[in-house]
Amino acid sequence: MIKITLPDGSIKEFEGAITPLDVAKSISEGLARNTISAILNGTQVETTTPITTDSTLQLLTWNDDLGKKAFWHSSAHLLAQAIMEFYPEAKLTIGPAIEQGFYYDVDFGDESLSEKDFEKIEKKMLENAKKNTTFSLYPVSKADALKEYADNPYKTELISNLNDGEITFCTHDNFTDLCRGGHIPSTGIVKAAKILNAAGAYWRGDEKNKQLTRVYGITFPKQKDLTEYLERLEEAKRRDHRKLGKELGIFAFSEKVGAGLPLWLPKGTALRKKLEDFLSAAQKKSGYEFVMTPHIGAKELYVTSGHWDKYGADSFQPIKTPNEGEEFMLKPMNCPHHCEIYKVGQWSYKDLPKRFAEFGTVYRYEQSGELHGLTRVRGFTQDDAHIFCTPDQLLAEFENVIDLTLYVFKSLGFEDFVTQVSLRDPKNKEKYIGSDENWKKAEDAIIQAAQKKGLNYVIEYGEAAFYGPKLDFMVKDALGRKWQLGTIQVDYNLPERFDLWYNGSDNEKHRPVMIHRAPFGSMERFIAILLENTAGDFPLWLAPNQFTILPISEKYVDYAKKVSQLLENHDICGLVDERNEKTGKKIRDAELQKLPFMLIVGENEEGTGTVSVRRRGEGDLGTMSVEDFINYFKKEAKI
Secondary structure, three states: OEEEEOOOOOEEEEOOOEOHHHHHHHHOHHHHHHOOEEEEOOEEEOOOOOEOOOEEEEEEOOOOHHHHHHHHHHHHHHHHHHHHHHOOOOEEOOOOEEOOEEEEEEEOOOOOOOHHHHHHHHHHHHHHHOOOOEOEEEEOOHHHHHHHOOOOHHHHHHHHOOOOOOOEEEEEOOEEEEOOOOOOOEHHHOOEEEEEEEEEEEHHHOOOOOEEEEEEEEEEOOHHHHHHHHHHHHHHHHHOHHHHHHHOOOEEOOOOOOOOOOEEOHHHHHHHHHHHHHHHHHHHHOOOEEOOOOOEEEHHHHHHHOHHHHHHHHOOOOEEOOOOOOEEEEOOOOHHHHHHHHHHOOOEHHHOOEEEEEEEEEEOOOOHHHOEOOOEOOEEEEEEEEEEEOHHHHHHHHHHHHHHHHHHHHHOOOOOEEEEEEEOOOOOHHHOOOOHHHHHHHHHHHHHHHHHOOOOEEEEEOOOEOOEOEEEEEEEOOOOOEEEEEEEEEEOHHHHHOOOOEEOOOOOEEOOEEEEEEOOOOHHHHHHHHHHHHOOOOOOOOOOOOEEEEEOOHHHHHHHHHHHHHHHOOOOOEEEOOOOOOHHHHHHHHHHOOOOEEEEEOHHHHHHOEEEEEEOOOEEEEEEEHHHHHHHHHHHOOO
16 A cells, blocks of 8 residues: 655555546545646656655645746746747757746847747747647656757756766657656646746856847736736836836936946935834844944955855955955955954853844845846845844844844835745755754754744745855735845854854853844845835835925915925925926826825915825825924824
8 A cells, every 4th residue: 555645644545556646536526637736755746757655745736836836847848849949940958937937048049039029939839738748757868868969068068967867858749858847737738828028148147158048938827817917017017116216216326336236316315214213213122232344354254254165256356455465355244244343342141142233235246137126236235233142042032033023024014925944955065054963953943933923934945044044034026026035044153153252150151142134134125125015105104205395386485495394393304396387287296206295385375374285195185284284294104
């Protein structure tokens, strides 16, 4: 008998070899119809994969993320098949599923692909899908695989790094590709297809290699799903932070300054300052002390921390000074500097925890093709803090940081997020520093804290920082893509590398534990997602300009300025529109700039010390005294 353990712990028994589809049929015909992939003993497989021993099994449908992964991975084969039919001289490379759809990197040689070609490829994909052919995965020897792809240097490079027994091909219809597996049962499940765009991409992400064409696509089991997706895509374009940032005067980029280095305009700077003040106040209540560190550090600092070994070759290169052998680096991380701040003092267990906070700007070299507005830049500011505590204090401190992060998210309307426990890859430990013992303690502490706080978390292996595991807060943008914002990390390793210690109750030296944390993550990425989530309609307390005063003629500009000053005295910030324009145009412009309040003043308002109030999205609120408006505003703006 073969015992199959399902995710709910139930066990089903079968006589002889079976497949995941057989298991689905034993549960219900409806489940069998909807099952498109499976996880067998931790590995994603086809529904026809033989099961010959006791196993764990998870059946996947389109509604599961991994079900979508199989669907989109299989669709990448359909895309590649269609491309080869139109461009038989093209060289295929890799075609993975991604969070929203899939792509295939292709070397088109002397030919090229443009947007006018998208429709014919979509039609060919669906034409081939209708044949309802099955995906067949089978092993191939290394010699035969190399022979098959003798004229494709990209595939032969991939095959050369594999061993006999690790190589499989997948065939459907008249198309065969090098593939590891994880497909849907047949092509007929794909009912709708869209080529989204094509962009340049270097082979294996290396700028030294040839630039290929990356063709992005997405498919669905129903045309209705594609229609809804395209509607969301249009909404996402409307909310794109790059578009809104320009329209609202939040930030800009300059070729002369350099790619990936944002310039914050006055309104953007005001927005950042409000966010910093908001978090600073919360941190002060939680016992943080504020520090400041330089934008550069001696190379030896990052050699000690391990950042040089891990990232040095791919980061901004060292800055040389006139002194022989003296080198500095643009700061890639704040944590080594904070370790050195901790070392300035001599601490007892009674002094701990020490919580050092800084809005510290760091610099990391991102390839030009990876840069994307504010979400991926080369210079960014982290709302960074490092907590040095005793092992006994670790759990309580970690839970307090979770509370702080959730407070930040709630205050700013981030409700669509998941938490991810990012652990090291147990099969590739050389990527990380530190002992197994310390890693286990750190990972156990994060999981225990997440469970105690009732977080609905997922575990991702291989996503830890090189020095410790993390709890990451993954927020969805307007298109449903996940971005890491807040992060909390446990670190036993940097205190060892920097020889940090405190005097214990036994009067002996002990190592502190270090918590790295950043509720925003980076100011740049946080503001990008905030722009897209709000479409530029920021919470009232956060709006860079919270009002504009519209005098109906120049005779009332002085009164408008007087009212503006009264509001500024109550920390309500805004501006006076002194332009010689009609009031209706001023109102329309204020609406476009997403200003929360428009205060119209003329002869009557000046004579009675009042303002006529309009609120964006609500219209006319009537006439109020300035004092009444201040009270109304403060009530509405409460966090």
